[in-house]
Amino acid sequence: MKNKYFSVLPIGGVEEIGSNMTMIRSTDEDIIIDCGMLFPYEECFDINYLIPDFSLLDAARVKNIIITHGHEDHIGALGHLLKAFPDLTVWVTPFTLHLIQRKLEEHKISMNYQVYKPGQELSFKNVDVTPVHVNHSIPETSGLIVRSKGREWGALYISDFKVDLASKHELPIDFTTIKQKLTECTQTAYFIDSTNVIYDGKTTSENELHADLEHLMNRPENRLFITLFASNVHRMNAIAKMAKASGRKIVVMGRSLWTYMEAARESGHTEITADDLFMADQVRGQSGKMLIFLSGCQGDFLSALRRFSFGEDGSFKPIPGDVVIFSSKVIPGNEKKIYRIYNKLTQFGAEIVTAYDHLIHASGHPGKEDLKLLLNNFKPNFYIPIHGESYMLRKHAEFVRENYPQISTHVIHNYQEVILGDGMIKVEDHPVKEPRLIHGKSLEIEKTQISQRRKMATQGAVFISYHRTIGHMEVTTVGLPLMAQEHMELLKKRLLKQINSDLSSRDETYFKDQLKISSRQFYNNLLGYKPVTEVHLY
């Protein structure tokens, strides 16, 4: 390849949903797009999250990061990045800036930033980047048009979007700028969202939900509860306006909802003022018509929704006549948690209303018909699906190949660099770095240690200590059936017998190992599994 103009190198978000992070590399500098978190497949009770590995980043070359929007899978690892690269300039829009600053303040991390406007051309050493407005499920989402200085190459990078041409909340996706900017380029490539490609149709517009939401807000019951993704500020704003119009007091339960509403107010995305909103304890014991927003539509452990549903909230407990509206979908993996909430609410006599009953949720990602609208606006020479599980990327590529055979389509994975050269692209492999697992005080925890924890969760633990001089033994079990504790004296007897006949003269390591083996064998005969066992010897 003679000339390389720039390249696109995803280090997260391709073949998985989450931890989105991509490098735009050119001769003199690397620009980062987004820095998100991911929840692991092999769960450990929701306590961990994953962040991309940063070892490919070189502080001498990486000076800028552009944030496309404020979802956690795009900003959730930014604090970790800024700790490692404190001099980065973060390019961001006002709403997203508010969200990021709020999080960074909690962790006492400072940040250099620049606010960008959609349509504004950001000029870097070898490329110009034009953020373009796209529709999604959070305000201020951008796609990025990256172009070489000589316009030999132009790439459109949209990790999250849908086409919402008639939204009342925001402008439609800016097809005009996309077409205009890319038409100026000799060669073009698309890097496009695959999340919803399985869906054949056109993704529902936010507007289409209004009829059913309004119908629900006008129900006669005094207490309506509603849960939704906290970041869907446009929907929350629309619902709050409807509730206000129908004479309801608006109550907001859950910190995340307050945060997003505050960000929305400060950046002009809502007409709802602080005076319109009440905290739960401000209206405790009041009757009259209310709409109560609940955070935690995925059933998260400490959320307002879960607390309320389980009857554990101090201000509101479910009672017959309550209506609880789920203006959301179930993210795969959360089904059981959410069904449990449905059950609890029903058992308290509350009625639940979901997107099965009414048109009250719309995806933020493109179905096949949305993709067609994008491609009919402007057809690139090359097409690379991103932002999706492996099988979605493949389905996405198959769809494009079938419908647009003139476009050259490539399926890549994380750590494959797409190099844009003269009239062609080249895909180059980098060694794959596994994402890092974070737990507790933003600390990394190794996979081997998680595997130890999993063993204790599935098999319990046994602690044995033995004092050789006085011949005394103590045994503690954690997480074993009570019947196993009743057998503990038998275990001790066996181990002491073994010590007397076999071990008394042996060295410490052998002694400890044998006690461990015998104890695990004992419990395996009794229970059918071998607990994690640790031995101390004196």
Next chain:
Amino acid sequence: MKNKYFSVLPIGGVEEIGSNMTMIRSTDEDIIIDCGMLFPYEECFDINYLIPDFSLLDAARVKNIIITHGHEDHIGALGHLLKAFPDLTVWVTPFTLHLIQRKLEEHKISMNYQVYKPGQELSFKNVDVTPVHVNHSIPETSGLIVRSKGREWGALYISDFKVDLASKHELPIDFTTIKQKLTECTQTAYFIDSTNVIYDGKTTSENELHADLEHLMNRPENRLFITLFASNVHRMNAIAKMAKASGRKIVVMGRSLWTYMEAARESGHTEITADDLFMADQVRGQSGKMLIFLSGCQGDFLSALRRFSFGEDGSFKPIPGDVVIFSSKVIPGNEKKIYRIYNKLTQFGAEIVTAYDHLIHASGHPGKEDLKLLLNNFKPNFYIPIHGESYMLRKHAEFVRENYPQISTHVIHNYQEVILGDGMIKVEDHPVKEPRLIHGKSLEIEKTQISQRRKMATQGAVFISYHRTIGHMEVTTVGLPLMAQEHMELLKKRLLKQINSDLSSRDETYFKDQLKISSRQFYNNLLGYKPVTEVHLY
């Protein structure tokens, strides 16, 4: 209530899906329907299952159990029941008998049984029970018509069914017998499946899948893989016949598939003979056209599907050109496991085909249109939704009330006894007994112990021992980040300092407690959480 004819008392399966078990109670005896297992909501890595509590069962009154069909949520706890009540007579059909015997033999449990035929009237002391054939996703599924001797009352109990009027595999649901037997009764009640009531339409017939399955079997690729619920013998039989007709060798991977096919052969539900089926190692290295059945469509840890998809099977590894067909749905809670399999297969270059792409899966449960067909055949006086989560039961009742206001509809939960008296029903509460958690060698494990395990999984464990005479301390951590292990010397130093200044003269309990508190505090400062901590003192 003057006269009580009999009552229906569910002790599992109502307000949850799984562990189905119901008592039919009358003056002189109690008859049991089914005895199934349930997987818990709060998971512990898939190692546990729940069984109903048997303490309401009285050996003097309980002599008979009738099994409606062979799914695990109906037979999975039978072994536990027979251990406690070895003299029970188990009423069963041939296919289900084969499945049960196979399981009991493994656990060396014997069983008295009687084989029943659909339509046959089983006469007990106070009631007659007529099993009627219904359609479902496993052969030989029955509903039960329970009638008092004087025909004052008749109840139809169908925990699992769909209406498949044109099945090529089996007779349609026996509406005639239902109508005839219940018409003879003065009062009638329905106890009906709620699993799929959220679905407005008519559940797809197995036949409707054949066109797409046949299309897939005729694809040009040599290696087709297919996974499905092993118990769906009719579908497996249909697919095998198609594959045979298209000149494919049929390979079966996974024990459960062999078991069900054997049961199907012995009870006349398949034309596929043992000679038609090959084990994976019989065809290892062969080329030519094949259809390979894989067990484990839910991504189960040790299944053939998972082993194959991860490239860990000795006989078959995924290669580009392979087609892997999922003739199944994702059971809620298994999404992440299955998406991971989709990804792995795609990364190996295999193509995956799911029910999103073709009509290749049908539910075994009734949508609203199925329920209408049942109710249009015969309308009872009373209606009680069963077999479903709480919110499904409520939606089910709302549907019946809206469409059949003349029927009296009651939502109950487990341990509510529905007493059928003269012209009325009465619901009586019994103290709710929590299901029992089983782990390892079919042993019960207490919830408190599972909670200990969860703590170790989320926070790790620390084991401390201290020898007062020699002043020596040992500390072992399990499942803590490696950086925490580096700080262990500091912890020891702190604890020893505390011992010298504070603890040396204190009693053992206080001493141990203080060490525990200090250690947990130390790790909380370091990591942000407190590990489970045990202390031994000498």
